[in-house]
Amino acid sequence: MQECYFYVQNGDDNLICPYNSKSEVQIQTWQQHANxxxxxxxxxxxxTQTAFEPMECQKEKCGAWYNDRYHYKD
Incomplete structure (x- = not known):
């Protein structure tokens, strides 16, 4: 069984989902040089630069959450 860790952000009790992100932004730039x-x-x-905005744990709305616990890899 693989361990799953939640992240607590800014010292509050909101759990951050380690698998989903709220948004993802990719910025691509082209650099070309001339002789x-x-x-x-x-x-x-x-x-390419990629930035992710973390998503709070959805708890009861998530299919991996039951019995008041997260069971993604159980």
């Missing part, structure tokens, strides 16, 4: 002499574009790369 200084010829001004021809030489190489480029895509940089």
């Amino acid at each position: 200084e002499e010829t001004q021809i574009l030489t190489n480029g790369k895509t940089i």
Whole structure:
């Protein structure tokens, strides 16, 4: 059986779900360099940054919650 940990945020009693996120934002930027002499574009790369906003535990609304406890991996 794998252990499942909830996270407590800001010292309050709200549990943070370790499996779901409220939202996910991805920002992609393209960087390309030019040869200084010829001004021809030489190489480029895509940089992807991902940010997740955590979701509070949904408790009774979650299929893994019963008997007042979380049972995702039981």
